[in-house]
Amino acid sequence: MNNYNSIEEFAQTIKRGTFGLYVATITDLDMRVYPIGSKDRNMRNPYLGRVKTISVYQNAATGVNYYTIVKNECKREGIAFTNDEFSARFPKEKTYAESQSGFEGIIYVNEKSGQKYLRLYKGRKPTKVVYITLCDGEVVEKGSALYNDIMRYVAPKSESKKQVELGIANVVDVRQPKLENVAYMMQGSKVYINPRHNVSRFIGDNIADLFRK
Numbered sequence: 001m002n003n004y005n006s007i008e009e010f011a012q013t014i015k016r017g018t019f020g021l022y023v024a025t026i027t028d029l030d031m032r033v034y035p036i037g038s039k040d041r042n043m044r045n046p047y048l049g050r051v052k053t054i055s056v057y058q059n060a061a062t063g064v065n066y067y068t069i070v071k072n073e074c075k076r077e078g079i080a081f082t083n084d085e086f087s088a089r090f091p092k093e094k095t096y097a098e099s100q101s102g103f104e105g106i107i108y109v110n111e112k113s114g115q116k117y118l119r120l121y122k123g124r125k126p127t128k129v130v131y132i133t134l135c136d137g138e139v140v141e142k143g144s145a146l147y148n149d150i151m152r153y154v155a156p157k158s159e160s161k162k163q164v165e166l167g168i169a170n171v172v173d174v175r176q177p178k179l180e181n182v183a184y185m186m187q188g189s190k191v192y193i194n195p196r197h198n199v200s201r202f203i204g205d206n207i208a209d210l211f212r213k
Contacts, residue, residue, distance in 0.1 A: 024184035
């Protein structure tokens with residue numbers, strides 16, 4: 001394997017428009033103070049600051065334009081727009097972060113804070129994502145009593161209203177983890193491992209095995 005010391009170094013080698021890119025991120029689980037639908041003061045969330053999610057992407061999509069992805073998805077689903085019609089229905093909007101020069105579509109930078117992010121997309125047919133929930137650093141099995149109790153404090157993800165209005169069934173979801181929360185990247189014989197996070201014991205020696213279960 002060819003090991004890289006930084007995401008920027010690895011990103012320069014990514015083959016855009018190809019498959020086989022694996023990415024693992026580790027982030028704090030976004031949780032509410034009280035269970036969804038309740039403000040009972042006796043039910044204050046005991047898990048705040050204790051729960052993280054490892055998101056593992058197979059055939060991760062990055063280095064591609066968001067608007068191009070959505071337009072192609074419309075075409076794939078048989079929703080026809082001319083270029084002008086699509087631009088009118090799905091206009092480009094300025095966001096809090098813009099592509100870093102030299103890493104267009106891969107690394108984004110917050111113009112005010114300088115915070116850097118890795119741009120990823122969910123929803124494209126080849127892309128699969130496996131989630132591993134950790135509480136106090138230990139795996140919480142999906143469907144267990146602890147997992148179900150944690151999920152009481154997690155609001156369901158909302159889909160892009162603009163894409164839904166286009167009539168898309170397979171909504172493309174943008175994910176933008178901070179660079180420091182990217183734990184692992186691999187494509188072919190190239191690998192980047194973030195020394196800040198030890199996720200190998202959770203994703204195993206062969207990351208592809210996660211997607212065979």
